[in-house]
Amino acid sequence: GESVGLHLPTLSVQEGDNSIINCAYSNSASDYFIWYKQESGKGPQFIIDIRSNMDKRQGQRVTVLLNKTVKHLSLQIAATQPGDSAVYFCAENLNFNKFYFGSGTKLNVKP
Amino acid sequence: DADVTQTPRNRITKTGKRIMLECSQTKGHDRMYWYRQDPGLGLRLIYYSFDVKDINKGEISDGYSVSRQAQAKFSLSLESAIPNQTALYFCATRQDRDGGELFFGEGSRLTVL
Numbered sequence: 001g002e003s004v005g006l007h008l009p010t011l012s013v014q015e016g017d018n019s020i021i022n023c024a025y026s027n028s029a030s031d032y033f034i035w036y037k038q039e040s041g042k043g044p045q046f047i048i049d050i051r052s053n054m055d056k057r058q059g060q061r062v063t064v065l066l067n068k069t070v071k072h073l074s075l076q077i078a079a080t081q082p083g084d085s086a087v088y089f090c091a092e093n094l095n096f097n098k099f100y101f102g103s104g105t106k107l108n109v110k111p
Numbered sequence: 112d113a114d115v116t117q118t119p120r121n122r123i124t125k126t127g128k129r130i131m132l133e134c135s136q137t138k139g140h141d142r143m144y145w146y147r148q149d150p151g152l153g154l155r156l157i158y159y160s161f162d163v164k165d166i167n168k169g170e171i172s173d174g175y176s177v178s179r180q181a182q183a184k185f186s187l188s189l190e191s192a193i194p195n196q197t198a199l200y201f202c203a204t205r206q207d208r209d210g211g212e213l214f215f216g217e218g219s220r221l222t223v224l
Contacts, residue, residue, distance in 0.1 A: 098159070
């Protein structure tokens, strides 16, 4: 989910479990969405994207689901690993112009 | 070598000083962006440029200026730094209008005392 104030929501999962990170986007006309991973001290890294004419897209160990009816995006990570620990945030894009970013969810993977 | 390089990576300065953050890219992308990241908040767009002759304000451009010196270089300036400009700054590039994702640099952490 999205954060309020200075505190990011945190999702703690056990290594090997599946993780689901959610994002509510703001503009019903947004037509392109991206999930980014940001490790401490690093820049955001692209994970997976999806266009609005799709409702599901799969990558390696990751799946993005798009529900345009409720303006909701989710990222599923299969068999979560310690290296997946990071902040994850979604970005929405309208007409391939500017991106708008969510504040992120911190994923903590417990060994 | 990184595709998007930011310098400096860390800078501490005093109120009123002029600061320049530099970004260079080897991806050959036309579009370049400067974002600001504050704890608990999403990335916010400061300025963006679609080519060398094109500069546009983002949502939080007050107190900042930019220069697109070449296709590969886009610098961000704080003419007179103030403490609430303390943040992590990211440069990003994008291929073109239909070019998919933004590619980010590693960030420049600026502290204004």
